[in-house]
Amino acid sequence: MASDTAAEITNSAYRPARPRVRVGPWAISWLEVSPLAIILVVLFAAPTVLFFVISFFDYDRVGIYPAFLWDNYRELLTTPATWRIYVSSLRFAVIVWAITLFVGFNIAHFLVFHIRSSTTRMVLFMLCAVPFWTSAIIRTIAWIPFLGRNGAFNTMLIDLHIVHQPLEFLLFSDFAVVITYVHLYTLLMIGPIANSLSKIDKSLLEAARDAGASRWQIMRNIIIPLGRTGITLGSILVFTQVMGDYFVVKRMSGGQSASIVSALSTEIQAMQYPPASASAVVLVLFVAFLVAGMMRIVDVRKELVS
Amino acid sequence: MAREREPRPYTFYLLAGLMGLFLLFLYGPMLVIYVLSFQGPNGGVTFPMVGVSTQWFANIIKPGQVANIPASFERSIVLAIVVSLLTVVISVAAGLGFRRRFPGAGLLFYIAIASLVMPSLLVGFGIGLGFQMLGLPQGLYTSTLGAQLTWTLPFGLLTMFAVVARFNRSYEEAARDLGASAWQRLRYITIPLLLPGIIGVAVGAFTLSYDEYARTTLTIGSYNTLPLELYALVSSDSTPTLFAIGTVTTAVSFVLIGLTMFAVIRMQRRRRMLPT
Numbered sequence: 001m002a003s004d005t006a007a008e009i010t011n012s013a014y015r016p017a018r019p020r021v022r023v024g025p026w027a028i029s030w031l032e033v034s035p036l037a038i039i040l041v042v043l044f045a046a047p048t049v050l051f052f053v054i055s056f057f058d059y060d061r062v063g064i065y066p067a068f069l070w071d072n073y074r075e076l077l078t079t080p081a082t083w084r085i086y087v088s089s090l091r092f093a094v095i096v097w098a099i100t101l102f103v104g105f106n107i108a109h110f111l112v113f114h115i116r117s118s119t120t121r122m123v124l125f126m127l128c129a130v131p132f133w134t135s136a137i138i139r140t141i142a143w144i145p146f147l148g149r150n151g152a153f154n155t156m157l158i159d160l161h162i163v164h165q166p167l168e169f170l171l172f173s174d175f176a177v178v179i180t181y182v183h184l185y186t187l188l189m190i191g192p193i194a195n196s197l198s199k200i201d202k203s204l205l206e207a208a209r210d211a212g213a214s215r216w217q218i219m220r221n222i223i224i225p226l227g228r229t230g231i232t233l234g235s236i237l238v239f240t241q242v243m244g245d246y247f248v249v250k251r252m253s254g255g256q257s258a259s260i261v262s263a264l265s266t267e268i269q270a271m272q273y274p275p276a277s278a279s280a281v282v283l284v285l286f287v288a289f290l291v292a293g294m295m296r297i298v299d300v301r302k303e304l305v306s
Numbered sequence: 307m308a309r310e311r312e313p314r315p316y317t318f319y320l321l322a323g324l325m326g327l328f329l330l331f332l333y334g335p336m337l338v339i340y341v342l343s344f345q346g347p348n349g350g351v352t353f354p355m356v357g358v359s360t361q362w363f364a365n366i367i368k369p370g371q372v373a374n375i376p377a378s379f380e381r382s383i384v385l386a387i388v389v390s391l392l393t394v395v396i397s398v399a400a401g402l403g404f405r406r407r408f409p410g411a412g413l414l415f416y417i418a419i420a421s422l423v424m425p426s427l428l429v430g431f432g433i434g435l436g437f438q439m440l441g442l443p444q445g446l447y448t449s450t451l452g453a454q455l456t457w458t459l460p461f462g463l464l465t466m467f468a469v470v471a472r473f474n475r476s477y478e479e480a481a482r483d484l485g486a487s488a489w490q491r492l493r494y495i496t497i498p499l500l501l502p503g504i505i506g507v508a509v510g511a512f513t514l515s516y517d518e519y520a521r522t523t524l525t526i527g528s529y530n531t532l533p534l535e536l537y538a539l540v541s542s543d544s545t546p547t548l549f550a551i552g553t554v555t556t557a558v559s560f561v562l563i564g565l566t567m568f569a570v571i572r573m574q575r576r577r578r579m580l581p582t
Contacts, residue, residue: 025406032403035396036459037414043452044421047432054435103328110321114314119571124325126563131332133559135517137536138339138552145342145352146335152353153334183332195468215317233464236423244425246520247537261427261520268431268524277435280428291423301415 048284055277064273072278081263082279086286089260092174092249093242096181100238103182104189105231109223111190112197113205125194132187140180140251147171147179172254180248185241189234196230197223232298236291243287336556343549351546362550373535375551382532385446385454386515392451393458393511398504400459401466402496405475422460426520429456434524449525454518458511465510469503 058067076082107128115121131139146152147170154166169175200223208218224231249259258266260283267276295301342349346357366375404411421429433453437444444450477499481491497504519533526534539548 026408029403029408032399036400142335142339240423
């Protein structure tokens with residue numbers, strides 16, 4: 001970082017400095033962001049580079065040896081199980097994303113534009129947020145007595161004479177996995193979208209209404225475009241949470257399938273660090289492409305910082 | 307209070323219905339575990355209820371063979387407080403720093419986003435590898451704290467962006483024109499105005515840290531945090547103790563939120579009474 005400083009100083013000389021500030025204003029900013037920068041570089045960037053390097057190493061049952069081999073990647077990418085796991089995770093991510101986006105957007109819209117009293121809004125938002133304080137592990141297994149064969153839901157359906165036999169597909173199935181994800185992550189969608197929508201100037205909507213815009217036109221031409229930062233941010237959070245899931249699939253799918261990360265953790269527990277690193281790198285690249293794609297649609301940075 | 311009341315559009319009722327269904331969905335399974343946490347001594351983790359007891363609540367405070375809930379709870383709380391304080395100080399400073407353009411701002415922003423979206427277990431994996439390579443022992447306040455900060459700091463930064471975007475800089479400029487020093491501006495203008503957001507960052511970081519599993523599991527030292535103990539319990543023990551923990555957590559959350567809302571509403575009322 002230090003070597004960059006000289007170049008940065010010459011750069012900043014071309015910027016008009018404000019008269020009352022003696023030091024370049026960016027110097028104060030650097031001071032203010034430096035703790036964040038140092039922590040992220042040491043604890044996030046450096047470890048990432050480390051497992052990138054190790055992914056090329058050789059290994060046996062005793063240890064790992066510095067090398068430059070593509071074998072770990074070749075093995076990983078030629079195993080059909082890898083592709084199966086990626087396809088199934090991606091499928092879960094898309095389904096969960098669509099559901100949480102629909103529910104999250106509509107609830108955020110309801111809270112911001114339809115609730116008139118700020119106290120009611122706060123109470124409703126808190127009601128959505130309270131389950132978040134309970135451990136995700138407990139919230140995951142909470143579905144087991146609800147969806148099980150003799151669970152609350154089946155009992156209710158039978159008592160209401162909707163079905164005669166308990167439904168079997170509810171628990172330990174893809175259905176259970178999706179339900180659990182939606183339960184865990186919808187708040188990640190509501191929060192950012194509500195934040196974006198609450199910044200929209202209400203007089204814009206009135207002006208549009210006075211000019212004769214229909215409800216749908218207001219939604220399509222004003223609310224969705226102005227709420228896109230929140231929509232993107234929420235989508236990124238939900239997508240990456242599902243792709244990085246560790247125990248929901250393991251617990252709720254009934255053991256037929258693993259998630260990318262739980263498969264990876266098996267390798268880590270077996271101390272096979274180089275192949276584990278290789279699959280880590282592949283997953284990181286995959287997530288990075290997805291996120292970069294979403295950020296191309298909306299320049300989150302420009303909208304957040306400005 | 308004589309505000310003109312427009313009639314509610316039909317979409318209001320549709321969305322209110324959706325909101326109701328969502329709350330039902332959110333609390334339905336939770337209600338089931340609240341009920342099951344009062345399961346009788348011979349009952350299991352599913353229906354039917356076999357009598358009623360509070361034994362599973364008593365089990366929480368008894369150090370068991372699989373998990374020591376009280377000790378790990380204490381560790382998790384203290385760690386969450388430390389994470390929360392560090393996150394507040396560091397992300398408020400950074401949030402203020404990002405108000406100006408500075409060289410490297412874009413890079414730092416993308417590193418923060420990357421750190422947020424990185425699959426959690428991989429962050430722990432990388433940090434764990436790093437500690438092994440350097441021959442450092444892993445510990446709660448070294449590797450675990452670090453791993454959790456890579457998650458709470460970007461979250462705090464994004465929250466600060468949302469807060470700072472609504473912040474009117476003319477207050478600071480007015481204070482400067484009136485001769486306030488940089489420290490006075492920060493202490494009497496910036497921080498009080500940003501306070502609701504700062505509290506949001508603190509509560510958010512506390513929650514994320516308290517419930518962190520995937521980043522913690524590969525960076526933990528000799529002593530487990532609460533989520534790790536819970537995970538061990540899920541895999542080994544099938545008693546309603548976990549449900550009892552869920553019930554207690556929810557009850558405590560409601561009490562804390564109730565108190566906070568009470569305080570916020572009183573603060574708003576007092577502000578409204580001040581002459582403007």
